[in-house]
Amino acid sequence: ETGWPVPSLAAPDADIRTDFPKYRIYRHGILTEEVSDITPYWEDDFVGFLIGCSFSFEQALINNGIAVRHIDEGTNVSMYKTNIDCVPAGAFHGQMVVSMRPVPERLAVRAAQVTSRFPAVHGGPIHIGNPGAIGIRDLRKPDFGDAVSIRDGEVPVFWACGVTPQAVAMNVKPEMVITHAPGHMLITDIRDESLAVL
Structure with missing residues (x-):
């Protein structure tokens, strides 16, 4: 209220x-x-x-054998502004922010299945693979949070992020x-x- x-x-x-x-x-x-x-x-x-926050589904990823890199490296998750427009609400409009977790390519589908069970905390990924397709130029330079290492055989997986309202406020x-x-x-x-x- x-x-x-x-x-x-x-x-x-x-x-x-x-x-x-x-x-x-x-x-x-x-x-x-x-x-x-x-x-x-x-x-x-x-x-x-x-x-909701995507941190809420990270234990489920770990329980399914999918490491969460920012936890392993002791940093904040990598977050990026995208070119994906949000649905406007009154005066508020702007682009989505996403969080990124590198996932072994062979486990990307499993990561999508696991996190899709959590729609109240951002649900499944909104993009897997090419960051340029959603307007991200350099994964080494997140707009929020910290950069994490991406290893051979891994793909970046992107989820909607609760920092989106901040990007909208800035817009x-x-x-x-x-x-x-x-x-x-x-x-x-x-x-x-x-x-x-x-």
Whole structure:
């Protein structure tokens, strides 16, 4: 509800103003601050919302023998702006951001099957293979997060990413938007497997 900071369905004991590890504040499309508490910025007409995160399906990948490189390398996931247009919502429009995980080519179909069981947390990949086809010029230079190594025999696999609203905010330039910092999401008590569909 407008002005209400409690995500009642997903985490009824949480407060979206204080329970993320880090927030980003964008003013007129420009990142102006990173803070750990947005209570001083909260206004009665703000509307908060939660979206799923692809980190929620990573244990399922690991359980299926698919290593997650950014975990193995101790970094944040690689995230890239694309040329894929989002469906506009009122004044908000822009391109999708994707997260990328390198997967052995022989396991790419399995990765798609595993993650497709998690539609509430971005679901299956939106692209496999050629990054240029979705507007990514250089995998070594992510727009958000960190670059990870890609080994021989691996293909880049791309999933929709919860950083997309930040890219849209940078595009539309509203007076103020507050988001999570990439890789600093709200953790709830919802078990990953409970999000899977058969």
